[in-house]
Amino acid sequence: MERVSTQASAVPQVGDVVELAVGEVVHGGWCVCRENDTGWVLFVRHALPGERVLARITQSTARFARADAIEILAPSPDRVPAPCPYAGPGACGGCDWQHASLAAQRRLKAEVIAQQLRRLAGIDVDVEVEAVPGDEGGLEWRTTVSFAVGERGIAGLRRHRSRDVIEVSRCLIAHPLVTAAGVTGRRWPGWEQVEVAVAPATGERGILLWGRARPGPDDVAALPADSAQVAGRAGRRTPLRGHGYLTQHAAGRDWRVSLGGFWQVHPGAADALARAVLTAADPQPGQGALDLYCGAGLFAGLLAQAVGPAGRVVAIEENPAAVRDARHNLREWPWARVHRGDVAAVLGRTGLGEASIAVLDPPRTGLARPVIELLSRRPAGQPGLHRIAYVSCDPATLARDLRLLLDGGWRLDSLRGFDAFPMTHHVECLATLSPGVGPRM
Numbered sequence: 001m002e003r004v005s006t007q008a009s010a011v012p013q014v015g016d017v018v019e020l021a022v023g024e025v026v027h028g029g030w031c032v033c034r035e036n037d038t039g040w041v042l043f044v045r046h047a048l049p050g051e052r053v054l055a056r057i058t059q060s061t062a063r064f065a066r067a068d069a070i071e072i073l074a075p076s077p078d079r080v081p082a083p084c085p086y087a088g089p090g091a092c093g094g095c096d097w098q099h100a101s102l103a104a105q106r107r108l109k110a111e112v113i114a115q116q117l118r119r120l121a122g123i124d125v126d127v128e129v130e131a132v133p134g135d136e137g138g139l140e141w142r143t144t145v146s147f148a149v150g151e152r153g154i155a156g157l158r159r160h161r162s163r164d165v166i167e168v169s170r171c172l173i174a175h176p177l178v179t180a181a182g183v184t185g186r187r188w189p190g191w192e193q194v195e196v197a198v199a200p201a202t203g204e205r206g207i208l209l210w211g212r213a214r215p216g217p218d219d220v221a222a223l224p225a226d227s228a229q230v231a232g233r234a235g236r237r238t239p240l241r242g243h244g245y246l247t248q249h250a251a252g253r254d255w256r257v258s259l260g261g262f263w264q265v266h267p268g269a270a271d272a273l274a275r276a277v278l279t280a281a282d283p284q285p286g287q288g289a290l291d292l293y294c295g296a297g298l299f300a301g302l303l304a305q306a307v308g309p310a311g312r313v314v315a316i317e318e319n320p321a322a323v324r325d326a327r328h329n330l331r332e333w334p335w336a337r338v339h340r341g342d343v344a345a346v347l348g349r350t351g352l353g354e355a356s357i358a359v360l361d362p363p364r365t366g367l368a369r370p371v372i373e374l375l376s377r378r379p380a381g382q383p384g385l386h387r388i389a390y391v392s393c394d395p396a397t398l399a400r401d402l403r404l405l406l407d408g409g410w411r412l413d414s415l416r417g418f419d420a421f422p423m424t425h426h427v428e429c430l431a432t433l434s435p436g437v438g439p440r441m
């Protein structure tokens with residue numbers, strides 16, 4: 001039997017249904033409902049700020065609970081019917097904001113960025129989250145999708161905060177070339193994950209199978225006629241078909257990207273970020289530039305073109321396949337060098353050299369502390385670094401790192417947000433910093 005309570009003050013149990021006045025949005029696709037007298041907090045999904053909802057508790061601890069809104073008593077004007085039948089309480093965990101208009105999604109993401117910067121960096125900023133050019137209503141954009149294989153061997157999508165696999169006919173945010181691979185609803189016996197990556201500009205598609213060391217003849221016969229590989233447990237790849245990479249197009253040229261290597265998943269994002277990073281970093285002929293966490297070398301290539309043969313670009317990346325791609329992609333600019341290894345370790349050996357500009361694009365975990373310390377150690381009276389362009393896919397780690405960079409003598413000049421992941425809570429940010437103290441924004 002469900003217990004329905006009209007207030008969330010008594011700590012509810014999993015399965016209880018509570019009536020909530022939904023408060024502000026927080027990082028991760030949740031809205032928050034606080035009980036001030038107890039200090040207890042409830043995080044609710046599938047709701048929007050300002051709504052009154054009935055919510056079922058999905059997790060309960062002494063300090064907080066999680067819940068799914070199951071009935072909307074007083075809807076927000078931002079609410080829309082979710083286009084995807086698999087988005088909703090207890091269902092697919094891939095999207096967080098299908099029930100909000102796109103304009104509202106961008107507003108919510110901007111609020112989260114501002115909130116993280118205020119709480120973790122002590123900075124007050126007004127930020128706008130911009131649509132990525134070419135976005136078609138927030139659907140059919142995702143060019144890489146990892147489908148999980150469930151107990152019945154069928155590929156689908158994971159339930160929110162669960163290992164369960166939901167069998168789906170299609171994923172509405174997946175790019176049509178991903179959908180055309182026909183991975184969902186099919187049996188992939190023995191595999192754990194089937195990753196489909198596509199290159200919309202060239203129409204190429206690749207499939208990466210995870211979970212077993214070796215495929216059987218039936219596995220290979222069942223694959224669509226794509227470039228395909230198996231990812232072994234130790235990260236070793238076994239080619240099954242084709243050359244194992246895709247040709248992506250951005251900033252007016254082609255980029256080789258290995259299956260499983262990093263590339264922006266929204267077809268418009270690499271272009272939008274490339275333009276924004278060039279504007280932010282403003283590289284000039286003859287300058288030295290760093291591209292840290294360079295992936296396949298997109299930003300390093302743009303920096304190399306801008307600084308020209310009198311300049312120098314140092315790119316650092318630890319993924320061996322991405323390093324090979326970057327070296328291939330940068331081969332026409334011999335003044336751009338790619339170092340393979342952990343950014344902190346490589347910079348620890350080489351220092352910043354004579355770089356004037358650093359482009360940083362770390363994974364979700366943000367910058368390692370030694371990297372921030374090196375960036376902050378600028379010798380007095382020498383030219384040194386004068387611009388940082390920091391691309392981040394996590395506002396929380398960005399805010400943490402900005403605080404440390406500001407303490408290390410940097411000043412935040414601008415902050416932009418990009419809706420590179422519509423329907424989800426994820427967002428890309430670009431922060432531009434220059435030497436100095438105190439607020440400039």
Ligand SMILES: C[S@@+](CC[C@H](N)C(=O)[O-])C[C@H]1O[C@@H](n2cnc3c(N)ncnc32)[C@H](O)[C@@H]1O
Pocket residue numbers: 262263264293294295296297298299316317318319322341342343344361362363
């Ligand atoms: C967000 S991607 C950025 C890639 C590239 N800037 C782009 O836009 O295509 C982050 C990259 O950092 C690499 N990486 C993660 N941790 C690293 C580390 N500690 N040192 C060097 N590279 C790392 C990943 O392999 C990945 O290619």
